[in-house]
């Protein structure tokens with residue numbers, strides 16, 4: 001069976017974990033947490049990086065930082081993972097789902113203005129597959145209407161737009177280091193703080209609402225409860241593992257690029273024949289080769305292809321079920337248009353095929369030949 005994903009181990013993970021244990025403290029904010037923050041700041045040029053225990057946690061922190069309140073609205077795509085919406089809903093606010101573009105599957109910037117109401121407080125662009133949303137347009141809409149921008153850059157470590165790292169353009173950006181991502185530590189994340197006004201409070205929110213960080217910097221005599229917060233700090237064990245991966249970011253992206261370009265080249269004939277659509281990368285975006293998604297002509301064909309590949313030992317998957325049509329989404333969100341046709345179409349027809357660091361040419365050739373066989377038999 002060719003798996004859909006295989007976590008990559010760079011080699012030094014266990015060494016760094018052992019080192020963190022030997023250092024005598026494995027709770028949060030020690031040597032490896034700070035080392036990851038320094039390295040990520042160097043890579044991204046963000047104003048401040050705070051490691052978190054997931055992207056979900058970083059999104060929740062971001063929504064607390066902008067003081068999202070019951071009744072506020074936040075514009076986001078419906079075509080995203082639940083965490084984007086959950087962070088908003090947990091503050092009592094309402095996700096307003098906007099349709100996506102047909103070429104990048106990212107928030108359609110032209111449709112954002114019609115979603116704005118007098119309750120809108122923020123926009124959360126989700127950078128799908130490590131390809132950034134149209135941030136120039138989104139930032140100018142946000143400035144015009146006085147809205148915050150939180151970038152859901154869960155999939156975008158190592159991805160850029162016009163030379164700017166994803167997650168560093170909005171007020172706040174959120175990364176994921178979940179096992180399925182290019183760089184991972186099982187569960188993990190980071191909050192990028194670009195707007196300096198948020199730095200002090202973000203440290204407090206991450207530390208359960210206490211001034212622990214300032215206390216350890218000897219900036220205050222008392223270690224006490226000063227604001228709302230939660231437990232968003234990862235342990236040193238996670239960060240030691242992650243550090244070994246982060247050191248190899250360039251190598252990992254280079255290898256994944258080779259795998260994705262191979263698919264692109266060898267599946268081109270199927271696109272030319274009109275059977276599928278391949279990913280499009282806009283010229284001002286530098287992607288991180290996170291995933292390879294093709295679009296089939298119909299939902300039926302996509303489902304048949306998944307079954308065909310599965311019968312032949314290839315694990316392929318689809319995602320996401322649009323949030324506006326999910327049971328919880330129907331209860332607590334709102335859409336401005338009658339429907340989100342591009343979201344529905346992409347969700348019904350998108351198929352992801354295996355990509356991982358160690359995928360071999362033989363495995364890729366096999367997957368490509370099975371996909372071709374499927375369409376030739378139609």
Ligand SMILES: Cc1ncc(COP(=O)(O)O)c(C=O)c1O
Pocket residue numbers: 054055056057080081083084126152154155175176177178188189
């Ligand atoms: C777009 C998006 N946002 C948020 C998340 C949540 O990330 P995490 O699992 O690190 O909480 C994911 C995870 O896959 C994601 O794809």
